[in-house]
Amino acid sequence: MDWIEQYSWVVWLVLILLFITIEMLSLEFTFLMLAIGSTVGLVAGLLGVPWWAQFLIGAAASVLLLLLVKPPLLRALRRGEDPAKSNVDALLGSRGQVVQTVSGHGGQVKLSNGELWTAIVPTDSPISSLEPGTAVRVLAIEGATAVVVPNERKLQ
Structure with a gap:
């Protein structure tokens, strides 16, 4: 358990890089929200929060971002698209x-x-x-x- 608490920041960095890489391939903002949530978990870990609480904080941040930020962001991006069918x-x-x-x-x-x-x-x-x-x-x-x-x- 000491190892997990000592190196949780490495796990968060790996998750952030993985999510950003997948986002660059998918371009749908889901994995971007997960990467930002993982960043919140990383910050919580750097502030000395236990690893299990880091996980809960990162997961909660990701869910909130997916529910509250992603839909308006997608609407804003689609607002300027051409409505003509092709x-x-x-x-x-x-x-x-x-x-x-x-x-x-x-x-x-x-x-x-x-x-x-x-x-x-x-x-x-x-x-x-x-x-x-x-x-x-x-x-x-x-x-x-x-x-x-x-x-x-x-x-x-």
């Missing part, structure tokens, strides 16, 4: 027109953004195929294939 998210719900008959095995559609996509109808759909000229809406993207359903409104 990549696959931008294609969901977009409209298009069947160019080559679309079935459960394949076909082609031209989307409203001008892109030509391989497409299929959903497997649970009552419709087995869509003929060329049919207006469609993108339901999902599976790999490089658009899952499309008939659209009620015609594409202009």
Whole structure:
């Protein structure tokens, strides 16, 4: 037990470095809060607090930081982000027109953004195929294939 009390600062430093390293890889602020909590535990140890109390103080500080500091910090960082959808998210719900008959095995559609996509109808759909000229809406993207359903409104 003497060893733990004498070298607890080394354990805290190792934890701090470990948490900071993981935070640099994940970038989600969870391990940053744990590193700061470990720093509070280290400071408590340097002030002469017993090792078991250091652990409780460090754990309490980490939990408080995770609950009280992390959520507002994430909100503040996301406040300036671009709300526009991109990549696959931008294609969901977009409209298009069947160019080559679309079935459960394949076909082609031209989307409203001008892109030509391989497409299929959903497997649970009552419709087995869509003929060329049919207006469609993108339901999902599976790999490089658009899952499309008939659209009620015609594409202009």
